[in-house]
Amino acid sequence: MNRSDKVNEIFKALTKFRENVKQPVKDKKNPFFKSDYVTLEGVQKSIDEALKDTGLSYSQIVSDSEKGTSVSTIITHESGQFIETGKLTLPPTKNDAQGNGSAITYARRYQLSGAFGISSDIDDDGDKASRPAKSNYGNTRAKKQYSNNAVDAKKKLFDGFVVLISKKLNSDVQTVKSQIVEQAEKKPEWSNGDSNVKAMIMLNIAEAMKKQVSTNK
Incomplete structure (x- = not known):
C-alpha cells in the first residue's frame, strides 16, 4: 500500500x-x-x-x-x-x-x-456452507459470501470441468484437481484470501484446460 x-x-x-x-x-x-x-x-x-x-x-x-x-x-x-x-x-x-x-x-x-x-x-453468518481457512483480513464471518446453494453450484461446475479434462487426458480426477490447485496458488491474487477470487481463478483454469485438451484432440 x-x-x-x-x-x-x-x-x-x-x-x-x-x-x-x-x-x-x-x-x-x-x-x-x-x-x-x-x-x-x-x-x-x-x-x-x-x-x-x-x-x-x-x-x-x-x-x-x-x-x-x-x-x-x-x-x-x-x-x-x-x-x-x-x-x-x-x-x-x-x-x-x-x-x-x-x-x-x-x-x-x-x-x-x-x-x-x-x-x-x-x-450468511459464517456458517452452513464450507468453512474456509481464516484469511489475513481477520473476521471470516464478515468475509463469508457463499450460501450452501452457491457453494454447491460452484463445486458442480468445477467438478464438471475436471471430469471432462480427466477423460480427455486419460488421467484420474484427483491428479487433475491437484494440477489446477497448484496452478491457481501461483497466481498473485490468490493470496488475498477472497473466496470469490479463488473460485474465479480455479474455474478459469479448469475451463482453459478443457478448451486446450479439446483443441489438442
Whole structure:
C-alpha cells in the first residue's frame, strides 16, 4: 500500500467518514449464487453521501496485464495526504468486452467496499456452507459470501470441468484437481484470501484446460 509521508489529517477525516456512513441496502439479486448484494452504484452512493464535509475524495485506476484486469483505489484528502490500495487483479470469465467489463466492475466494487468499510455482500453468518481457512483480513464471518446453494453450484461446475479434462487426458480426477490447485496458488491474487477470487481463478483454469485438451484432440 502506498501512502503520503504524513497521514494524520486523512486518518482524522476517515474517522469522520465512519461516523457519517450508512451501510447501503442489499437490493440486487445474484441469480446464480442466489444471494443479495449491493451494486457498484449503490456502494458509490453510500460513500459519496458520507464524504461530505470530510475533505476526502477518491479515484480508481484500471490497468490490464496478462493475468487480467487490475484495479487500485486512491483515497485523497484536501491536505494533500493520500492512501493508495494495492492492485486487485481478476481474470475475465471471457476475453471479450463484456467479460472484461464485468471483471472491472467487480474489482471496482470490492476495492471501494474494502477501502471504505462498506458491506456490499450478504453475511450468511459464517456458517452452513464450507468453512474456509481464516484469511489475513481477520473476521471470516464478515468475509463469508457463499450460501450452501452457491457453494454447491460452484463445486458442480468445477467438478464438471475436471471430469471432462480427466477423460480427455486419460488421467484420474484427483491428479487433475491437484494440477489446477497448484496452478491457481501461483497466481498473485490468490493470496488475498477472497473466496470469490479463488473460485474465479480455479474455474478459469479448469475451463482453459478443457478448451486446450479439446483443441489438442
